Amino acid sequence: MKKTVIALTVVSLLVLGISAEASAKTGYNWRGSGGWGTGTPYQSLFDPSKLETVKGVIESVEMINPMKGVHNAVALILKTDKESLTVHLGPDWYISRLDTKLNKGDTIEVKGAKAIYSGKTFIIASEIKKGDATLVLRNDNGIPVWAGWRKQ
16 A cells, blocks of 8 residues: 555646646746637737628748737738738647648638737737638637637
């Protein structure tokens, strides 16, 4: 019995040590949403009354940091008939795991809400259409699909 308790204690300490080391190496403490959840300052930039749809060709796919306290995001530069727009998709940890990829030269349709932060205008995407595929990122109220459980 005493050997079992000692063995369990040693295993527990090893697991905790590995977890702490992983957190230190990645910079994440594996809690929360990295600034991407509901009720965060970034999320408050999404105004459902400003939803619009634009079509264009992707000029580039970029990694950005949208604001202080928010982990990396994937953004697109979209060339429309009128202008080039920056389109924020969502957190890198979510977008990078999707099956359908968005690449330079792809023609897409973006549904989203225009926002302004630090004097820069961009679109926070809620839906992307590429060919016959549709990527839903947020509902029409702006709740992101990666938010998980939430109150009704």
